[in-house]
Amino acid sequence: METLEFQAEARQLLQLMVHSIYSNKDIFLRELISNASDALDKLRLATLQDGLEADTSDLHIEIEADSEARTLTVRDNGIGMTHDEVVELIGTIAKSGTAELLTKLKEAKESPELIGQFGVGFYSTFMVADRVELVTRKAGTEGHGTRWESAGEGTYSIDDAPDAPIGTSVTVHLRPKDEEDALYDYADEWKIKEIVKRYSDFISFPIKMGDETLNSMKALWARPRSEVSDDEYHQFYRHISHDWTDPLEIINMKAEGTFEYEALLFLPARAPHDLFQRDAQRGLQLYVKRVFIMDDSKELIPDYLRFVKGVVDAADLSLNISREILQQDRHIQMIRRRLVKKVLSTIKDLLNNNPEKYATFWREFGKALKEGLLNDSDNQKAILDVSTFASTAGAEPTTLAAYIERMKEGQEDIYYLTGDSRTQVENSPHMEAFQAQGYEVLILTDPVDEIWVEAVPDYDGKKLQSIARGNVDLPADKDEPQPEGDFAPLLTFLKENLEEQVKDVRLSHRLTTSAACLVSDSDDITPALEKMYRAMGQEGPRVKRILELNPNHPLVGGLRAAHEQNAADGGLPETAELLYGTALLAEGGDLEDPARFAKLLADRLARTV
Numbered sequence: 001m002e003t004l005e006f007q008a009e010a011r012q013l014l015q016l017m018v019h020s021i022y023s024n025k026d027i028f029l030r031e032l033i034s035n036a037s038d039a040l041d042k043l044r045l046a047t048l049q050d051g052l053e054a055d056t057s058d059l060h061i062e063i064e065a066d067s068e069a070r071t072l073t074v075r076d077n078g079i080g081m082t083h084d085e086v087v088e089l090i091g092t093i094a095k096s097g098t099a100e101l102l103t104k105l106k107e108a109k110e111s112p113e114l115i116g117q118f119g120v121g122f123y124s125t126f127m128v129a130d131r132v133e134l135v136t137r138k139a140g141t142e143g144h145g146t147r148w149e150s151a152g153e154g155t156y157s158i159d160d161a162p163d164a165p166i167g168t169s170v171t172v173h174l175r176p177k178d179e180e181d182a183l184y185d186y187a188d189e190w191k192i193k194e195i196v197k198r199y200s201d202f203i204s205f206p207i208k209m210g211d212e213t214l215n216s217m218k219a220l221w222a223r224p225r226s227e228v229s230d231d232e233y234h235q236f237y238r239h240i241s242h243d244w245t246d247p248l249e250i251i252n253m254k255a256e257g258t259f260e261y262e263a264l265l266f267l268p269a270r271a272p273h274d275l276f277q278r279d280a281q282r283g284l285q286l287y288v289k290r291v292f293i294m295d296d297s298k299e300l301i302p303d304y305l306r307f308v309k310g311v312v313d314a315a316d317l318s319l320n321i322s323r324e325i326l327q328q329d330r331h332i333q334m335i336r337r338r339l340v341k342k343v344l345s346t347i348k349d350l351l352n353n354n355p356e357k358y359a360t361f362w363r364e365f366g367k368a369l370k371e372g373l374l375n376d377s378d379n380q381k382a383i384l385d386v387s388t389f390a391s392t393a394g395a396e397p398t399t400l401a402a403y404i405e406r407m408k409e410g411q412e413d414i415y416y417l418t419g420d421s422r423t424q425v426e427n428s429p430h431m432e433a434f435q436a437q438g439y440e441v442l443i444l445t446d447p448v449d450e451i452w453v454e455a456v457p458d459y460d461g462k463k464l465q466s467i468a469r470g471n472v473d474l475p476a477d478k479d480e481p482q483p484e485g486d487f488a489p490l491l492t493f494l495k496e497n498l499e500e501q502v503k504d505v506r507l508s509h510r511l512t513t514s515a516a517c518l519v520s521d522s523d524d525i526t527p528a529l530e531k532m533y534r535a536m537g538q539e540g541p542r543v544k545r546i547l548e549l550n551p552n553h554p555l556v557g558g559l560r561a562a563h564e565q566n567a568a569d570g571g572l573p574e575t576a577e578l579l580y581g582t583a584l585l586a587e588g589g590d591l592e593d594p595a596r597f598a599k600l601l602a603d604r605l606a607r608t609v
């Protein structure tokens, strides 16, 4: 017999279980049944796909309660584990992000949402047990089985189990009942039945106790919606997603005819912590005629809808279909296209009929959905239809369609400005004329916004136009007098002086109160994009922008007069530099040499006090 230590993270999680931070202790049985069901799926799959020789004619889960000995055993005749797998799977926590969550959990103490974010799985048994035994034998291996035992403290013991049958049995030595602490008598058959019915009814293998089968085994996706309660759907959602929060929306699909499939999809109510991590699990579960084939099937749903959870059950695929074949399968591609359409139309329904749910959806998943504007050109319009954006028109986000309805007489483009935050964008000098003349501007502050706006030329025939880019001709300023003539020598002077920093200097229609601002040329990439490319290691030449001046600002007027009087004035180049630096600061940009700017400014101020 060996005694081994739990890995540090596993130990921490166990501590939390032993001290039971979680009030619903019933779920330990759900977790054990869920693991047993997975093990049965795996065995069946191994015989179908890897040619493993094993008897799969009577796959089932057995529960045995002994109220004298105060034990509860959950047994399956599934795939089982080798000695090394027991050490690896039960002694450690492999999932990424767990450490981070543990820290949060400790701070939050009682918080089911957080726990739900990582399947506590097998360890949840220690909420109700003072000792847990696991005996297992891997299907298709010669030799001994393995016995594992622990009291949930720092260590576990591991030993040979010569007579173990194929599969796994977990025996929980129950703690004394303490109903005040929500610790029920889990050796009581009624309690067991209640828990199985409530949490595991849909499990597709029989869960037996004595001669009785406790679950209906009905595949939830095959049952008409009207016959399934919300609670049943929610339990199923938990089983497949390990998310504790109830889903926001349930989507049923059924296709008949040449290619039959059924799907049950969920829009979660909360983004998982790893939504933007590359290695996160994603994809749907694939079944073929009620037989589980694989988890995380990425072929069924595009990456930008990776938050969608659920099951697809296809009737006409081969049971031993592999991931490689899936990628090329025409039927799978067709299902995927249909699922995308259905998910997008469901979001549209939320937008039109349930603003509150839609707001939750958009807050949690809008950023991910917008990635589709780049990757899924077929559905670009449909994605834009269900997207909403912050706007200068009010606190509530707006659709593009609603924006277009509010457009002013003569306005042809949809105006937007990107930036880091709403405040920064709203106070940007670029906004001035638009605000003064009452034009609505969309405020785009997600990093992905910088990218998709480049990929989407228009919406409903209306061009998307950045107000920090190119020339903007606001219809209202067509009749304004153009003071260009007087300024020509100053503009030339500034252009020469700021040659390093800007590609052009010109007068502006954008400004009402600020002296100057910087804009990008129509075809150039924006500074934010440039920064992103840099961060990704793609160095390019620096893209110069255009300095625009407000001819009606006293500083600009004064500068023009000073330059006219004495073009050789030694202070003029410094003023030019200060003007450029101020424009950069106003839009939230980074000065190349802040110390130099501060010194120039301090010298100038010193002369005025």
Ligand SMILES: Nc1ncnc2c1ncn2[C@@H]1O[C@H](COP(=O)(O)OP(=O)(O)OP(=O)(O)O)[C@@H](O)[C@H]1O
Binding pocket: 031, 035, 036, 039, 076, 078, 079, 080, 081, 089, 090, 118, 119, 120, 121, 122, 123, 167, 168, 242
């Ligand atoms: N009855 C079982 N038969 C075979 N393997 C099992 C069994 N129970 C657990 N395991 C193995 O141990 C691993 C860890 O189980 P645990 O319940 O802690 O987490 P999980 O099931 O992977 O995650 P989650 O609880 O989030 O579903 C499982 O992934 C599985 O490989």
